[in-house]
Amino acid sequence: MKKLLFILFIASGSMVAQLNSDGFYTGKFSDGDYYENKWSGELHINSTVPVNSFSDKYKADNHNSIFSNFDVTGFSVAGRYMFNPYIGFRTTVHSENLKKSSATLPWHMQFYGAKFELVTNGSRLLNVDQYLGNFGFLLHTGLQFDYVKSKTPNTLTSFQNYNARERTIGLIYGITPQYKISKKLALQLDISGQFIFLQHFNWDGSYNTHSRLHGLSYTTSIGLSYSFGSYDSHGDWYR
Incomplete structure (x- = not known):
């Protein structure tokens, strides 16, 4: 993770330093002819696997592998703007509904x-x-802000904070392989990790009693990216 973040930020700093007053990259694209669409919209379905933390007797069914089961847990909608053919910014809204009822005690967590x-x-x-x-x-990293809500019922022997919620912040890092279907449409597969800070709830809803209050999850998603603008294709595919 640290190597990925280092590459991303060093690369972005280097490219930003080479922008001219018109906002064009002055390296490989020295003529400034970046006549491609810079905006794109993305729609994905997600499969999120929580890794830690859980209280005793609870766990994720497929916690041993990111690809063990592709259970659809939510969706995401994103807008991306590329400042130049190398670097851009993406904003995403997402909703997840995680629950397991087999191979473990049942638990249910929602977040958006x-x-x-x-x-x-x-x-x-x-x-x-x-x-x-x-x-x-594409390579990406940034911050994630969520409302987490426990939907695991309380019992006589356990308190799972049913219907209680908290706000969390997390660090995201990942890679997005993509395939150009047409000039404006691309198929995307994204693999991301989320390191969540100050998560007081375990994924099963109980209180996190560890000295380090954090959660870890992985998300695999698949979807489409569509470019908006008057030009033929998106800057991702500029030649």
Whole structure:
């Protein structure tokens, strides 16, 4: 994770330093002919796997692998703006409904919120975009703000904070491979990790009694990206 964040921020700092007054990248695209759409909208379905933390007798059914089961747990809608062909910013709203009723005591957690991320076109950053053709990938990192709400019922022997909620903040990092279907439409697969700070609830709803109040989860999502604008295609595919 630290290496990914280092690459993202060093790369973005280097590219921002090379922007001219018109906002064009002055490196590879020295002529400033960045005549492609900069805005895009993204719609994904998500499969989120919580890793920690859980109280005793609770766990995620598929906590051992990100890809063990693709259970649809929610959706996300995002808008992305690319300042130049290398770097941009993305805002996402999302809703998740996590619950397990087999292979463990039943638990249920809901959360929704927003993400604010720096996005780097990784295929351009590594200068391999000309070899990948209709394939490419993005790197992203940023912050996630959520309302977390326990829907695990309280029992005579356990208190799961049923219907109680809290606000959390988390660090996101991930990679988004994508495939260009047409000039404006692309298929995306995203793999992200979320390191959540000050999460007082375990995923089963009980209070987190560990000295470090944090949660960890992974999300695999699949969806579409569509570019908006008067030009033929998005800047992701600019040649």
